[in-house]
Structures are given as C-alpha cells and as structure tokens.
Amino acid sequence: MDFNIIRTGRAVLNVVDLDASRDFYVNGLGFIETESDTNNLYLRGLEEHNHHSLHLKKASAPSVEVISYKVYAEQDLDALSSLFAAKGLKTKWLEIGEQHAVGRALRVQDISGLPVEFYAHMDPVERMLQRYDLYKGAxxxxxxxxxxxxxxxxxxxxxxxxxxxxxxxxxxxxxxxxxxxxxxxxxxxxxxxxxxxxxxxxxxxxxxxxxxxxxxxxxxxxxxxxxxxxxxxxxxxxxxxxxxxxxxxxxxxxxxxxxxxxxxxxxxxxxxxxxxxxxxxxxxxxxxxxxxxxxxxxxxxVQDVLTNKTIELAEPTLKQHKPTFVT
Ligand SMILES: [Fe+2]
The missing domain is CATH 3.10.180.10 (2,3-Dihydroxybiphenyl 1,2-Dioxygenase, domain 1)
Structure with a gap:
C-alpha cells in the first residue's frame, strides 16, 4: 500500500439542537468545547492535541455526515483517491479552507456505502491531559x-x-x-x-x-x-x-x-x-x-458524500440479526 492510515480521527454528526448536545457532551461527559458558533460545536477529549474529534452540526434531522481517519502525510490522500476511483467508488475533495480547522480532505463512499473521510492535517490545540482542574463527567x-x-x-x-x-x-x-x-x-x-x-x-x-x-x-x-x-x-x-x-x-x-x-x-x-x-x-x-x-x-x-442525501438501507446477507444465546 502506498498510503498510511494512522487512526480513527473524528466523526461529523448532524444534530437538531446544539444546546442539548452541549449539555450532554460537555456538561455530562466532560468533553472540552474547543470552539462553537450557531451551527457548529467542535469537541475534543482531554488528551487530544488536535482541534476536535467530534464535530456536531446543526441540521433538521440527525444523520452521519462522515466518519474520518487521520493519515500520515498529505500524499497519502492522493493515493487513497486513486484507490477509490479505481474501484469505481464516489470520491470528493474538500480543499484547504472549505472545512474549519481541517486541511485538505478526501471524502469517499466506501465499499459498504459508508461516508468516510481522510485528512492529514487538523489544527493543533492545547492538550488538557494534565489540566485535572478541568476534569468532569466521564x-x-x-x-x-x-x-x-x-x-x-x-x-x-x-x-x-x-x-x-x-x-x-x-x-x-x-x-x-x-x-x-x-x-x-x-x-x-x-x-x-x-x-x-x-x-x-x-x-x-x-x-x-x-x-x-x-x-x-x-x-x-x-x-x-x-x-x-x-x-x-x-x-x-x-x-x-x-x-x-x-x-x-x-x-x-x-x-x-x-x-x-x-x-x-x-x-x-x-x-x-x-x-x-x-x-x-x-x-x-x-x-x-x-x-x-x-x-x-x-x-x-449516513449521508451520500456527493449529495448529502441519506443513503438507502439494505437488508443483511446473513439473516441472523441477533445471536441466539445457548444457555
Ligand atoms: Fe465499540
């Protein structure tokens, strides 16, 4: 492989009420609120040195805009774009400046239809790991x-x-x-x-x-x-x-x-x-x-990366949805 995916990076979730989300995530679970405006809430954990790991966006209905992975270097994005294009899967570039705090990003619809994003850069912020005075909730x-x-x-x-x-x-x-x-x-x-x-x-x-x-x-x-x-x-x-x-x-x-x-x-x-x-x-x-x-x-x-419409659901190939426990 001529690219290097490092780790799970962030989720971008659509929510209907940012104040309700803030109460749950910040006051309840103890996330750090890095930044917010009337349409966005950017949250991170105490250990995280990047701008956010959870981006909540105000929307008319809940859905998943994208789940994101961080890659090692900028050129990894181009190699991933070639891979997904070669497989006939949808790809979309978001250039620098199109997303707050995130560099150039590649969005794809993966083999299962999931909206997946890759990025190499996210703005650095202060790591709060030893700000024990800020620890609360979870x-x-x-x-x-x-x-x-x-x-x-x-x-x-x-x-x-x-x-x-x-x-x-x-x-x-x-x-x-x-x-x-x-x-x-x-x-x-x-x-x-x-x-x-x-x-x-x-x-x-x-x-x-x-x-x-x-x-x-x-x-x-x-x-x-x-x-x-x-x-x-x-x-x-x-x-x-x-x-x-x-x-x-x-x-x-x-x-x-x-x-x-x-x-x-x-x-x-x-x-x-x-x-x-x-x-x-x-x-x-x-x-x-x-x-x-x-x-x-x-x-x-989840959403289509090109249209932002909700992806249609399909029934699973294995009919057994739920395990039958043998007691
Ligand atoms: Fe899990």
Missing part, C-alpha cells in the same frame, strides 16, 4: 473507534484488509464460518473500526476512550443526576470481544456513543485474530448479559 480522553452496521461484513472485511491495510484483531463466526462481525485496526489497539452484520450502511456507535473504569461508572452517576437515565442504553459491563469495559449511551439525537476502557496491544506481526462463536454469550458481555433489542436494531443513518 472525563473523556480521546476518540477510539467507529462501529458500523453493514449488510455484507465479508465484503467490508476484505476491502479494509486487502486494500486499505487494516488488520483483524477479533471476529465473530456465524454458521458456515461466515464472518458476522469483525474488529479491524490501524493503530495498535483492538480496533479503529468494527463491522457488524445488520441493516445498513449505518453508524452503530462512536467509541471514546476513558482512562479507567471508575470514570465510566461515575459517568452513570453524573448522567442520572442530570436527568439522563434514558440515555443509558447498555452497561456498564465487560466485553468478551476486546476485553473492554463498556457503557453505551444515546445522545439527545439518538446517536450512540460508547465509553470504553481496557483493551490491549495488537501491534505484533504474529498476533492471531481471536475467533468467537456467534452463540457464545460471553463475546458481547463477558458476564453473560444480553444486550437490549434497541442495541441490535437502532443505528444512525
């Missing part, structure tokens, strides 16, 4: 990963592994050893992106990394005190897959956010992907709890 540290529902996980898996240089850390095998879900990474963690079998393409959640498990439990207390009990969808719990401690939240627009801590290093070249059987209840929640139906059925719709 004390969110940094963006970690995206999880997407796609109709054909194997197609997405093959494209990201063979064409984009991702590696697989863990996967779920369905009947006939078909891949039901896969966790893929560029940075040396469990994942930058996961694909799950389901109606899609849709964004299931954006994962943010916390420094410890008590921060995650404290977030539940803070959110409950603020009246956000209905935003707590699933957890806290321990994933079998990834070993992470997790909490799933729904923001005021229904976008799902995961608070995440405790995965492991994956940079060794001889690391072997870990297989989970779809009917092993410990893979989702190590302690055996089932996820609520909303977690399987609901996700954020």
């Amino acid at each position: 004390k969110v540290q940094r963006i970690d990963h995206f999880n997407c529902m796609v109709p054909d996980v194997e197609k997405a898996y093959n494209f990201y592994i063979n064409e984009m240089g991702f590696a697989c850390s863990e996967y779920t095998a369905a009947e006939g050893e078909k891949i039901w879900a896969a966790w893929l990474h560029r940075k040396p963690s469990v994942h930058d992106v996961a694909f799950m079998n389901g109606v899609g393409p849709r964004l299931h959640h954006v994962g943010f990394w916390l420094s410890d498990q008590l921060s995650l439990i404290h977030a539940c207390d803070v959110l409950a005190s603020m009246g956000y009990t209905t935003s707590i969808e699933r957890g806290p719990g321990r994933h079998g897959i990834s070993n992470a401690f997790f909490l799933y939240l729904r923001d005021p627009d229904g976008h799902r956010i995961e608070l995440y801590n405790g995965d492991y290093l994956t940079c060794d070249p001889d690391f072997k992907p870990i297989r989970w059987d779809i009917n092993d209840p410990r893979r989702q929640t190590f302690w055996g709890h089932e996820a609520p139906d909303s977690w399987f059925n609901e996700a954020s719709v």
